[in-house]
Amino acid sequence: MKPICILLATLLCHWTFGLELKGKDHFHTLENLSGRTIEARILYVGNHWAYLQHGFRKPVRFERTRLSESSNLLLDQWADAFMETLNADELKLVVDIAKTACKGKPLLVDPDPASDSWKLNETFSDEFNARTLDEKKWNRNLRPWGERAWRSENVWQTKGRLFIQAKWDPHRDRRGNEYFYTCGIAQSYEKTTYGYFEASIKGCSRFPGLCPAFWLYSNGREKNPDYPHITYSEIDIIEMLQGGFDPVKREKTGPSHMDCNLHTREIIDGKETWRRPQHWPEVCRNVWDAPWDPRDDFHVYACENTPEKITWYIDGIKVAESPNHNWHLPMTLTFTMELRPPLIDWAGEDGRVPVPENATRDGFPTHMEVDYVRSWVN
Numbered sequence: 001m002k003p004i005c006i007l008l009a010t011l012l013c014h015w016t017f018g019l020e021l022k023g024k025d026h027f028h029t030l031e032n033l034s035g036r037t038i039e040a041r042i043l044y045v046g047n048h049w050a051y052l053q054h055g056f057r058k059p060v061r062f063e064r065t066r067l068s069e070s071s072n073l074l075l076d077q078w079a080d081a082f083m084e085t086l087n088a089d090e091l092k093l094v095v096d097i098a099k100t101a102c103k104g105k106p107l108l109v110d111p112d113p114a115s116d117s118w119k120l121n122e123t124f125s126d127e128f129n130a131r132t133l134d135e136k137k138w139n140r141n142l143r144p145w146g147e148r149a150w151r152s153e154n155v156w157q158t159k160g161r162l163f164i165q166a167k168w169d170p171h172r173d174r175r176g177n178e179y180f181y182t183c184g185i186a187q188s189y190e191k192t193t194y195g196y197f198e199a200s201i202k203g204c205s206r207f208p209g210l211c212p213a214f215w216l217y218s219n220g221r222e223k224n225p226d227y228p229h230i231t232y233s234e235i236d237i238i239e240m241l242q243g244g245f246d247p248v249k250r251e252k253t254g255p256s257h258m259d260c261n262l263h264t265r266e267i268i269d270g271k272e273t274w275r276r277p278q279h280w281p282e283v284c285r286n287v288w289d290a291p292w293d294p295r296d297d298f299h300v301y302a303c304e305n306t307p308e309k310i311t312w313y314i315d316g317i318k319v320a321e322s323p324n325h326n327w328h329l330p331m332t333l334t335f336t337m338e339l340r341p342p343l344i345d346w347a348g349e350d351g352r353v354p355v356p357e358n359a360t361r362d363g364f365p366t367h368m369e370v371d372y373v374r375s376w377v378n
Contacts, residue, residue: 019074024082030071044086044094045079046110051094059093061101063113088292095300095315102316106196106376107300109316115378123190124197124333124375126162133157138186147179147344147352154184154337160371162186166210166337167365180359183337191222191330196378197237198302198313199335200371203294206363207255208243209343212294214301214373215239216331220265224328231272232265233329235310238301240294242340246287247278255293260286260303260312260319264326275326286312286320298371333375337368 019029030038030052043059044051050067053059064072086094098109105111105118126134133140133156140155154165164184172178203212217234224230239259246253261277262284277285292299302313310327312320342358 019070021074021077021081024078024085028074028078030074031068032066032071033068035068042075042078042082043090043097044109045075045083048110048112050075051097051109059097061097065113086291091291091315091317095317098316106198106302106374107316108313110318118196118376118378121192121195121375121377124188124192124195125373127160127372128157128162128370129160130157133162133186137188137190139189140184140186142185142187144173146173146177147181147354148185148336148338149173149179149182150185151182152184154182155186162335162370163367164212164335164337164370165365165367166204166206166339168361170359178356179354180356181339181343181364183339185337186335188333191218191332192216192375193224193328193330194305194307194377196302196304196376197333197373198300198375199237199373200298200300201238201240201294202296202298202369202371203240203255204337204366204368205295206366207241207295209340209363210366211239211242211336211338211340212368213239213334213336213338214370215334215336216305217263217334218329218331222330224330227326227328229267230264230326230329231267232263233327233331234263235303235305235327235331236261236263237303237312238314244340255295256290258288258290258294258314258319260288262286262310262322262327266326283322283325286322288312288314288319290314298369333373335368335370335373 022028027039027041030040040052040054043053048064050062050064051059052062094109099107102108126137140152142150144150156163164186166181166183169182170180199214201214204210214237215235218232220232236259241255242259244253264275265272266275275284300315304311305327307324309324310322311318342355344352345355347353
């Protein structure tokens with residue numbers, strides 16, 4: 001009889017105080033620590049904050065420590081029942097509330113109030129509001145990496161945004177190898193390791209065949225004496241529109257599939273060894289399927305790198321986390337447009353080759369857009 005008594009007592013408590021779980025779009029009765037009740041629609045529930053709509057008032061972000069224990073229990077029940085059902089429009093409302101609450105700070109939907117002392121790192125931040133690209137901060141003149149045929153004219157800044165283009169441009173390199181496209185890169189001259197890095201990006205129009213990306217990577221030469229076995233660190237804050245193959249679902253990925261992966265090289269048994277998502281998936285592979293298409297609008301892609309862990313956020317919502325084993329080297333902050341299958345094919349450990357029979361003008365030129373990049377230290 002005990003479990004039945006406990007259940008009846010719980011139901012009676014909820015009935016007495018009006019704190020029963022209702023439908024996702026219903027108004028719920030919550031109470032603060034002084035016992036005052038709040039009638040509100042629950043929009044989103046995090047560990048630290050609840051997003052609430054009070055009647056016809058403007059939606060707000062409410063700190064959960066200000067609510068009673070029974071109200072927090074109800075919020076947890078709502079989260080278990082409805083968080084995974086939120087659609088793109090519902091999430092956009094939450095993100096818009098967070099943007100207002102986070103002015104002067106990183107966009108985080110559920111920030112920890114105990115560690116919220118962020119300071120902007122100007123060296124790795126840019127609103128792209130000047131008439132031209134800040135050439136002292138960003139390098140767009142890197143030499144080509146095989147099929148990654150960077151051209152400075154494929155990177156420009158206008159109307160408060162950074163544009164990085166890929167275009168149909170058949171050419172041969174110095175060795176006579178034939179390629180069909182040129183792309184763009186904007187890479188910071190300075191290097192960084194730990195911090196919070198976010199950028200507002202709109203994907204390119206063509207899919208599949210291209211990958212707009214925002215990432216951190218080391219140069220393969222600089223070392224960290226505290227981690228002498230690590231020879232390369234790369235954090236893919238976001239790689240979108242890759243059109244790859246999901247080994248877990250056993251299917252091709254669509255345009256809403258997001259990759260937040262890690263790559264590294266380290267000395268193992270005296271030999272320098274690659275460790276990538278396919279080699280070390282439990283650490284290096286992180287994916288997320290968005291409820292929207294990244295080609296349609298701007299979204300904020302971010303990650304925080306600390307000595308202990310790496311955490312990824314999209315529109316301020318945590319989407320992945322990995323322990324930080326190997327990502328401790330100085331890295332450049334980088335934006336790129338690169339080719340992907342079917343316009344290239346993978347070859348060997350780190351090789352890519354063009355696929356002439358798939359080369360096409362269709363969908364070119366196309367570009368990604370960056371509204372801003374902001375980097376923070378806490």
